Amino acid sequence: MALSKTAHIVTAYGEELDQLADELARMGGMVETQLETALAAIVRRDASLVAGVREREKQVNAMQDDVEKRVLRLFALRQPLATDLRMTISALKIANDLERVGDLAKNIAYRAEDLAEYAPLSLLDQVERLGAIVVKQLHEVLDALSSADVEPAIRVWRTDDEVDERYNALVRQMLMSMTEDPGQVEPGVHILFVAKNLERIGDHATNVAEAVHFMVTAGPLEADDAKS
């Protein structure tokens, strides 16, 4: 009887941790769809996609609240230790980063509404390429999270420099285009903010990579391991 009661409690605790991991994975999937839709809205200049991104942002925020409530309940009732404690603390950080990605995706989508009124846009192909790299980063880091595998997390870390380089090149070219042609000033500023938001989503993917690394290894992901 005592044994079966203990086993029951252990199972319930394990279930709570599994549910937390599931919620985080669902949140990641939702954010990934948001980002892909936001990028499609920019590249196709299709403002009709914006409402869907905004709708998903509410769901992402609700999911973050849910993750926080689950973590608080785990701390209060279960007092997790060692690996479970790291997993629980990391869940809180990862949910925070994913919520920020959702928010940035929403900001990107809003720019599609501003951009829809302009005719040909400079450098949209470069935005598309930058976006594709960042989407891949997000996808890989979510894989790393669900498989608790550090290898894709380290790959995401390594890609961060490439994102920064592409972003900087885009800024330089856009400033030149805007200086030469006043008609490019307003759309150019929107594109620059889209690019900045993509660069920052890349930073959040890197943060998630660090959190996954800490969760799995209990150690920090240092420049020495990762940038070589």
Add this chain to the structure above:
Amino acid sequence: MALSKTAHIVTAYGEELDQLADELARMGGMVETQLETALAAIVRRDASLVAGVREREKQVNAMQDDVEKRVLRLFALRQPLATDLRMTISALKIANDLERVGDLAKNIAYRAEDLAEYAPLSLLDQVERLGAIVVKQLHEVLDALSSADVEPAIRVWRTDDEVDERYNALVRQMLMSMTEDPGQVEPGVHILFVAKNLERIGDHATNVAEAVHFMVTAGPLEADDAKS
């Protein structure tokens, strides 16, 4: 003997919570100085101030790591409950927001280096005014944190709309100025990013206000309480 040992443990736990609060207050003070220095660098276009902001950012990052380590230790060894649990979880969130503010202040300071080479700049007075409001928000929310008082936290929440309005007005005017004068394109983009960073620091101050409200009242800071 048993009593004195218990009293000793209780005191040590209370001390650990106090130290966590102190570290957070120190981190807040450091970030506030960073922001003020970054704004001075922009307004006076004095790139010599940038090194100090960068130096402080390293200290702020170290402080965030320290807060996280303290929180992990508290969870592992003390299993905080109720008010202490809320305080500990909130410390983690607030340290995260303060680190972001430090990072944004550093980004603002870097723009001072880019701006130093330009002669008269449009709309710098408006950047200065927006900056002053955001500095005040940060100051008030840190007061709310150290006094565990929800009133200044609610005031910070209420100021968020004003920050957004001033930011939007600045963007409109800057786009006009850049379209009319190609010489304003490059410095104008830097100013727009500075303004965006200020607006986001305002958002982080609002997040801290929400965390302080939750810490003190155990309830969320809703639009109904706060925006009226």
